Every structure is written in C-alpha cells, then in structure tokens.
Amino acid sequence: MDYPKTYWADYGQRIIDALDLKQLSKGEYHGPCPACGGTDRFWISAHQGEVKVHCRQCGDYAAIQKALIEQGLWPANEPSRADNVLEFREREVRAEEFDGETYDVRKRIELHGAKLEGTTVVVPITNVNGGLVGHQRISPDGQKRFTSGMDKEAAFGVCGRIDQNKAYIAEGYATASSVYMATGVSCVFALDAGNLPKVCSEFARVFPDVELIVAADNDEPGIKAAKATGLKFAAPKQAGADWNDILVSHGRIAVENGLKFAKRQAALFTHLDELKITKPEWLIEGLIEKDTLAMCFGAAGSGKTFCVMDMALCISSGKDYHGHAVDQGTVFYIAGEGHSGFARRAAAWKQANGIKPGEASFFKSNKAVIMSEPESVEVLKAEMAELVEKAGRPRLVVIDTLARSLGGADENAGKDINLFIVACDEIKEEYGCTVLIVHHTGHQNKDRGRGASQINAALDHEFRIEAWDETKIILTFTKQKEDAMPEPKAFLMVPVEIITDDMDSISSIVLEYTPDLPSNGSQRMSKGQAVLLKLFRELAENGELERDILRDTYFDRFDNGNKDSTKRKFNRDIRSLIEDEVLTQSNGVLSEVYDDAGA
Numbered sequence: 001m002d003y004p005k006t007y008w009a010d011y012g013q014r015i016i017d018a019l020d021l022k023q024l025s026k027g028e029y030h031g032p033c034p035a036c037g038g039t040d041r042f043w044i045s046a047h048q049g050e051v052k053v054h055c056r057q058c059g060d061y062a063a064i065q066k067a068l069i070e071q072g073l074w075p076a077n078e079p080s081r082a083d084n085v086l087e088f089r090e091r092e093v094r095a096e097e098f099d100g101e102t103y104d105v106r107k108r109i110e111l112h113g114a115k116l117e118g119t120t121v122v123v124p125i126t127n128v129n130g131g132l133v134g135h136q137r138i139s140p141d142g143q144k145r146f147t148s149g150m151d152k153e154a155a156f157g158v159c160g161r162i163d164q165n166k167a168y169i170a171e172g173y174a175t176a177s178s179v180y181m182a183t184g185v186s187c188v189f190a191l192d193a194g195n196l197p198k199v200c201s202e203f204a205r206v207f208p209d210v211e212l213i214v215a216a217d218n219d220e221p222g223i224k225a226a227k228a229t230g231l232k233f234a235a236p237k238q239a240g241a242d243w244n245d246i247l248v249s250h251g252r253i254a255v256e257n258g259l260k261f262a263k264r265q266a267a268l269f270t271h272l273d274e275l276k277i278t279k280p281e282w283l284i285e286g287l288i289e290k291d292t293l294a295m296c297f298g299a300a301g302s303g304k305t306f307c308v309m310d311m312a313l314c315i316s317s318g319k320d321y322h323g324h325a326v327d328q329g330t331v332f333y334i335a336g337e338g339h340s341g342f343a344r345r346a347a348a349w350k351q352a353n354g355i356k357p358g359e360a361s362f363f364k365s366n367k368a369v370i371m372s373e374p375e376s377v378e379v380l381k382a383e384m385a386e387l388v389e390k391a392g393r394p395r396l397v398v399i400d401t402l403a404r405s406l407g408g409a410d411e412n413a414g415k416d417i418n419l420f421i422v423a424c425d426e427i428k429e430e431y432g433c434t435v436l437i438v439h440h441t442g443h444q445n446k447d448r449g450r451g452a453s454q455i456n457a458a459l460d461h462e463f464r465i466e467a468w469d470e471t472k473i474i475l476t477f478t479k480q481k482e483d484a485m486p487e488p489k490a491f492l493m494v495p496v497e498i499i500t501d502d503m504d505s506i507s508s509i510v511l512e513y514t515p516d517l518p519s520n521g522s523q524r525m526s527k528g529q530a531v532l533l534k535l536f537r538e539l540a541e542n543g544e545l546e547r548d549i550l551r552d553t554y555f556d557r558f559d560n561g562n563k564d565s566t567k568r569k570f571n572r573d574i575r576s577l578i579e580d581e582v583l584t585q586s587n588g589v590l591s592e593v594y595d596d597a598g599a
Contacts, residue, residue, distance in 0.1 A: 160186030182255035298465035329395030336368030336404025411451035
C-alpha cells in the first residue's frame with residue numbers, strides 16, 4: 001500500500017510557521033524539536049519535494065513524526081486511496097488540518113489528467129513520445145514544484161485525449177483545464193511561456209495532422225510566446241488575464257466564444273508564387289466588402305444617416321439590401337447625434353420590412369465615443385467584448401459621425417485623424433469586420449468628405465449621399481479600391497406611420513429603391529434647384545410650363561423682400577437645371593427631361 005507522502009508544498013511552510021522555525025542556512029529551518037524540545041538542534045529541509053526532519057539531540061524520527069501528527073503538521077500513516085481520487089479528495093478537504101480550498105477548487109476547474117494527493121494537485125508530465133518525465137505538484141496557494149531533476153524542455157501535460165484533428169495549447173494546467181472544460185477539445189499545457197514554442201515545434205513534428213491553436217495569456221511573455229509559435233492564437237481581451245480568469249469571471253461560454261477569434265500572426269513577407277487569388281468577400285454584395293474601412297459622406301440633411309441605417313439594419317437582420325445579398329451578423333452603431341429620432345427611424349424600418357423583435361442583432365450606443373482618445377476606445381472595446389460573448393462577432397461597426405467621434409480633436413490635423421484611423425483599424429482587425437464612418441462634405445469641395453487627406457487615403461470604399469428634390473436621395477460611389485465602381489442608386493423617401501409607446505401616431509421615413517435616376521449630372525442638385533424643380537412639377541401640365549409662369553409663382557412664394565437677389569437666385573437655379581439637362585427650354589416653354597428609366 002502507498003502511504004501519504006509529506007510533500008514540502010503541503011507541509012513545509014505549515015511546520016515552519018507552527019514551530020516558529022528560522023532559516024539559519026539555505027534550505028534549512030531550525031528551532032526546538034517537537035519531540036525532545038532540544039533548542040536549535042532540530043531542523044527541517046526539502047529533499048526531492050518532500051519534508052525531511054532532523055534532530056541531533058534525540059534523533060528519534062518516529063517520536064518526531066508522532067508529535068507532528070498530533071499537531072496536524074504531518075499526514076497520518078494511513079494508506080492513501082489514490083485510486084479513488086474523489087473519495088480521497090473529500091476526506092482530505094474535511095481533514096481538520098486543512099480548512100482552505102485546494103488549487104482546483106480555488107481555480108474552479110475539474111481535474112483532467114491529474115489527481116489529488118492530500119491537498120496537492122499532482123499532474124503527470126510527459127514528452128511527445130509518451131514517456132513520463134516527472135510530475136508537477138501544485139499546492140493550494142498555487143506554488144508549483146517539479147520532480148527533482150526533471151527535464152522541462154519540450155515537456156508538457158495534457159487535459160483530455162488527443163484524438164481529434166485539433167488541439168489547444170496553453171501555458172499552465174489551470175488554463176488548459178479551463179479550455180478543455182469550455183470546448184471539449186483536448187488542451188496541452190507547456191508548463192510556462194518559455195517552453196511553449198518548443199512544445200509546439202515538437203508537437204508539430206510528431207502530430208503533423210493535428211492543428212494546434214494557442215490559448216495565450218494576455219501578458220507580454222504570453223503574447224510573445226504565442227507569436228513565436230507561428231500558430232493561430234487567441235488571448236483574453238483583458239490585459240493580464242488568462243483563460244482561467246475568464247472561466248471564473250464569465251463562465252465556459254465566454255471562453256469558448258473567445259477562442260473562436262483565434263488568428264495567425266501574419267508573416268512579414270510572402271513569396272510571389274504563394275500569393276493567393278481570391279474573389280471578393282462581400283458584406284453587401286457588389287457594394288462593400290468584408291473587413292474594410294468605408295465612409296459615407298454628404299451635406300447636412302442629405303439623408304446619409306437614413307442610408308447608413310438602412311444598410312446596417314439589413315445586415316443585422318439578414319434582409320437583402322435592395323436586391324444585394326448581405327452577410328448577416330451583429331452591428332454596433334456608435335451614434336454621436338440624432339438620438340431622439342433614432343428609435344423612430346428604426347421602428348419605421350422594422351415595420352416596413354416586417355422585422356419582428358429579436359430578429360435584428362443591432363446595438364446602438366447611448367453617446368458618442370471619442371475615437372481619438374485611447375482611454376475611450378478601450379472602454380468601447382471592453383463593452384463590445386461583453387456583448388460579443390452573447391450576440392456573436394460583429395459584421396459592421398458604424399461611427400456616426402466622424403466629427404462627433406473626434407470630440408475636441410481637429411479633423412484637419414493629421415495627428416488627430418491618424419489616432420482615429422488607428423482605432424478604427426484595431427476594431428476592424430480584431431473582429432474581421434467592416435467599419436463604416438459617416439461624415440460631412442467639404443466646405444468648398446462637395447466631391448469629398450471634409451478634413452485631412454489621410455481620411456480618404458485610408459478608405460477602401462467611399463460613397464456620397466445627395467438629395468434629389470425633396471422626395472429622393474442618390475447614392476454615388478466615389479471610391480472603390482479593389483472593384484469596379486458600382487452604378488449610382490436612387491431611393492424614394494417614403495413616409496411611414498408608426499405608433500409610439502404612448503399610443504400616439506407619428507411618422508418617419510424609410511428608403512425604397514427606384515430605378516428613376518436623374519439625367520447626366522443632375523443628381524448633384526442644390527437645395528435651391530430642388531425647390532425650383534418641385535415647383536415646376538407642381539405647376540406643369542404634361543411635363544411643360546411657361547418660364548414666365550414659373551418665375552412669377554416663384555417670386556410670389558419665395559421673395560424675401562430683395563427682388564434683385566430673388567431674381568438672381570431664380571435665374572441661377574433655372575440655368576443650372578437646363579445645363580444639367582433636367583429641364584429644356586424652347587420658345588419660353590420649359591420641359592422636363594426623361595431618361596430611359598422613366599421620370
């Protein structure tokens with residue numbers, strides 16, 4: 001029969017504290033003998049992981065052992081029942097000499113590939129050839145001891161059986177057990193960060209068909225070791241945390257979901273012959289690709305938020321975007337303005353598109369996030385990470401608007417814009433999602449978003465939203481980095497009646513695709529042109545109207561007391577409509593131009 005061993009990790013410090021022993025030389029703790037009382041003739045030391053006792057006065061090992069057992073400082077000489085770990089564990093945990101938690105209980109893990117001896121977790125350590133090289137013993141306070149003389153290099157332990165085509169690898173036993181508990185996939189543990197790359201190398205040599213994924217600790221040594229392996233890896237979002245910390249604080253599902261984001265550290269170079277040709281992966285088919293940085297810009301009141309919300313809600317619910325398939329997934333919408341109207345717009349869209357509660361995975365922020373401030377970005381990431389555990393990784397993150405998300409920073413300053421772009425890229429790279437920025441047009445140049453040139457240079461996609469009279473908006477792509485430029489798209493702004501929580505009836509707007517596009521460049525219509533065209537359509541019969549009638553009616557409705565100013569404005573806008581071939585004029589009669597798609 002095996003009798004319980006007096007492991008130093010379990011009993012050494014307890015004996016030192018109880019007998020008030022002093023370390024007079026390295027590894028030797030001296031004091032009065034518990035059997036004969038001999039002062040300074042008694043000492044203890046560690047030998048191959050166990051407690052050894054000595055007394056030069058009495059030399060009576062049996063008497064010393066008995067005295068220590070009576071004080072609860074030595075295991076009783078009863079046969080251990082290591083073949084029944086659970087029963088043995090229960091007996092030991094109830095023992096009077098131990099009133100704390102064992103390591104596995106404290107770490108909230110199950111004993112996979114390990115057992116308890118007394119209050120110590122004992123883990124067998126092996127090599128890739130299956131040979132036992134020693135043991136790791138973990139005391140309740142987390143102190144770890146290896147078998148004396150054990151060669152740790154490329155040695156490891158395993159939670160579970162490696163019988164699948166995938167396995168995880170972690171640094172320590174608690175992390176490995178946590179990963180195995182959460183995923184059901186075996187997990188190797190490499191004893192420490194320094195040994196992890198060596199184990200991975202040996203493992204790949206012996207098990208070439210098994211994909212090894214690193215469940216990394218989020219600290220400097222852990223990330224460095226994970227990158228050194230060249231394998232896919234995933235680390236917790238919280239700095240300093242390992243996957244056991246996530247198991248304890250957030251549960252098994254959080255560990256499982258977090259490990260799904262494992263990705264490989266990209267190599268710096270790839271040979272020309274190894275470059276892969278792949279077709280685009282679309283977020284919105286034919287318009288916006290996955291994992292890109294995009295921007296929608298337009299003048300105030302042009303309808304850009306309506307357009308972006310329409311895209312975002314389609315993605316979050318899986319509904320086609322006006323004939324374009326979408327990659328359905330979670331959307332985070334960081335709204336810096338327009339909070340009061342957001343709920344009305346979303347409700348109108350859901351009603352018009354038949355989307356029921358729970359069918360759209362869409363989360364809106366309650367305030368702006370200052371993307372040029374690293375502290376604010378970290379708060380955003382932390383809150384997103386919590387939601388991702390429940391709702392899944394995002395496909396799209398919208399920032400509406402760039403100006404609001406800069407706070408006091410300057411959109412014309414390259415330094416501030418670079419901080420903003422870096423924050424967007426971090427989110428994009430972490431989740432493999434698209435980030436879509438909503439921005440205003442330039443003050444002078446309406447063909448681009450305003451601000452520093454770094455904005456446009458960083459974009460993969462860019463499109464402009466413009467109002468066409470008071471009933472339509474036009475979406476025109478101005479940058480498509482890797483693909484052919486899509487054709488412009490026109491949308492009717494359709495009123496929708498909705499009921500508030502207080503049972504009042506109010507209206508909002510949804511967009512409805514129309515093939516009706518303005519001719520040539522007339523989609524770039526000013527507000528004055530739009531007002532004049534609307535008046536023309538109100539007064540015209542069969543698409544024709546005398547110019548004098550239009551002018552006189554315009555003066556009656558819009559003259560502000562300065563007839564010269566009103567006349568100049570009318571002449572400028574009517575000339576622009578004619579030059580843009582929205583209207584034609586013959587013998588003083590104005591006619592509307594129709595394209596092939598109809599008016």
